[in-house]
Amino acid sequence: MPWTNPRSSIRKSLLTLLLPAAIALMVAAWIVHGLLLERMARGFVENRLQDEVAFLEHQLRQSGPEEIRGIAEGDYFEEVFHHAFALRIGNQIHSSPELWTPMLEPLLAEARSGFVRKTNPGTETAIADFLAFRKALTLDDETVVIVVAEDLSTLQHSQQELHLWTAVVSGILLVLLLLAIWLAIRLSLRSVGRLQQGLKSLQTGASNRLDMEAPAEFQPLISQLNQLLDTLDQRLARSRDALANLSHSVKTPVAAIRQVLEDDTRTLDPGMRQQLAQRLSDIDRQLESEMRRSRFAGPQAGMAAQPVNQSRDLLWMLGRLHPDKNFELETKLSPDTRWPIEEHDLNEILGNLLDNAGKWSRRSSVLFLSDTGDQLIVTVEDDGPGADTDELSTLGNRGVRLDEQTPGHGLGLAIVREITERYGGSLVFGIAATGGLTVKVRIPTGNRP
Template identity: 30%
Template sequence: MHAGSLRTRLLVAALGLVTVALVVAGLAIGLILHRFVRGQIDGRLDAQITALRAGVEAGALPGALDAPPFDRPGSGWAWEVRRGTVLARSASLDGGGIVAPDPPDDEPGRPRPAEGRGPRGEPLILRVLDLPGDPPTTILAAAPRAALRGPLREALTSLALALGILGLCLVGGVLVQVRLGLGPLKRLGADLAAVRAGRRARVPAEQPAEIAPVVAELNALLDQNARNLERARGHVANLAHALKTPLATLAMVLSEPGRDPGGDLRAAVGAMDRRVRHHLRRARAAALAGSAQARTPLEPRLADLRDALAKLHADRGVRIDLAVPADLAAACEAQDLDEMLGNLLDNACRWCRGAVRVSVERAEDGVRVRVEDDGPGLDPEAAAAVMARGRRLDEGVPGHGFGLPITLELAELYGGSLRLGRSELGGLCAALSLPA
């Protein structure tokens, strides 16, 4: 877990509060248990004092009040009656005496707590009753301090075990609570990743109330970016039609014999065309920057193009075979993908003898579309030549010579490539690589 993560902060805060709560609860319960056990001992000693007082007021020495445990020597449970000198003491003192503090100057007649020592110096818990008279009478009842510590130790041991189990349960509950509480944020991250990968257009609006405003702002931002992208693409397309086509036409006219004897105009037009294409490429790349949400399935696009071109070349009996997995998609805008695939398929249909084959496979860097035909094909020098704008190898075939260069330019814009080679059918094989 990252030190600055929400999960860490929540866990540290919750564990700290649980620890403080358990410590406070342990101290409070321990104090209550101490008061309870001490109250039980004081009640037993007060009962003994009451019996001794009754005997003293009746004028009889209370020697017969040595009930267990006051009758066992060394037990710590003892009593003593004093009136100037010791009148009587329990058999447990074995002839010794109780060392008690001097009486306070408060009102006599009620037992009071005190601390004392036994005959062997052992610590005792005392209850002392001072009766007025001449001389005054003092009745002491004692219990060993172990009578308080022993039950408390056993009770606190059980309490500590119970609090430990409770703490573990609370920690487990905190872990579950943090996991459940941060679950929507984790799902939000997955939804954003899906939007970035193109599997979703927007983040689902069904969110907890706390993050619903954030999701609404994210969706508004996505919608705004999509609108800006569409406007930018429209401007770029308009500029491309306004500049590129006239320049290409001018270059073709100047290439005719006698039009530009020195070649200066053709060089200038070529430089202008390169600069226009360079800046258009930069503008289009800027429009597409950050638009990783483009994801266009290949199978339906190729199926539509096959149907359209099959009708267009029906008089020649061209057969177009497709081998396209339904789950493959390219990270391209639909319009650009249609233009690239359309150029390649149309070129194959124009030059084939009757068969065109389109296959799509997954590659390490994306997807690869192979368009093959059974036409005459091209040698390496001719394949390089047809990539030049406006260059046509056969003027008898309809066209302007821009299809393959435009396809190459679009493919490179998306980080892909276009390679020409020999097909297994005997003709040309155009391999178009695109990001997935």
């Protein structure tokens, strides 16, 4: 919102928005109450005036021609009526009480029906504000005009008193509402304080993960933070494993070369020189393999992966590393498709599978990408020598290799298996139609590492 500071505290923002809104709504409710009270009171008065005019008309119609004047001149209606009234029968006028006579008799001059509102007539003794209902009719060929009126000043005074008490009650309710809003905000934001304490504990090393017992709005944030911590721990463990494997694989040939070079009693014949060169070549290939694996890693973690674009980049890189082989991509996914997998992890999966296929293939390797809605599927096929059926179950185990002549240490497929299992997926090996190896990775879309 443009009128709020995005860097201000949540408590301050909520109070800034909710308190004026509560005050404005309460004031609006009080104003609407006054308008409704005025309307209801006027409607009540109008109904009473119409009822009394109807009663008076009924009595006049039931009386005989000679009784009409007697009724009008008597005190019958003064005893029955609750309002001031005036009658004009022909040229005779009768009104009650006398205080209302100056105000009601002018209304009898017009033979029209309807409500008449008079405010501040200008006389000190007159009623300041009144409402009258006038009805004209004909009885025995004589024009009869009936006017019934009620003083509105008393009613308005009662309305104002009621409206004032409503304002007092509304003020009390407003204060209670403001206190309730303040208390609700304070209690609701206690979880933010717990999250802040959890982050401090995480920073000081008192805990290694954030507590998941938090409101639903913070659950995705806490889950992503814990996921990031898991990813960092796993990458640290993976880096340590890679360094340990590299150290172990390099240590033996280095020790052998060192032993030969330190033995001054032996001469380096051409055969020995060739062995030393072969050992150094093995070390170089091992280092190159680790460097290539590091190049397959994505630039940043925590981002949704774009499988099509990443696959094209990796296929181009592998085409440069293996210029004598062909790498193809087959998919119906659009380039903008995103998968809920970390970019680094997807690069590890694709890079290791394609690198393995590039080493073993004779001419070509094919990468298939598909999305079934509940599963993300990555399939890599090559036209290499393949593997025996009984050997397929051992693939993907750390350190297992089917051919010692091919550079590598059997870690690539193991890394793919570890990443796949972190996402709740599966890694399946099979024989391709071309006779080579086919590797299929299935990752459920609802799972996160």
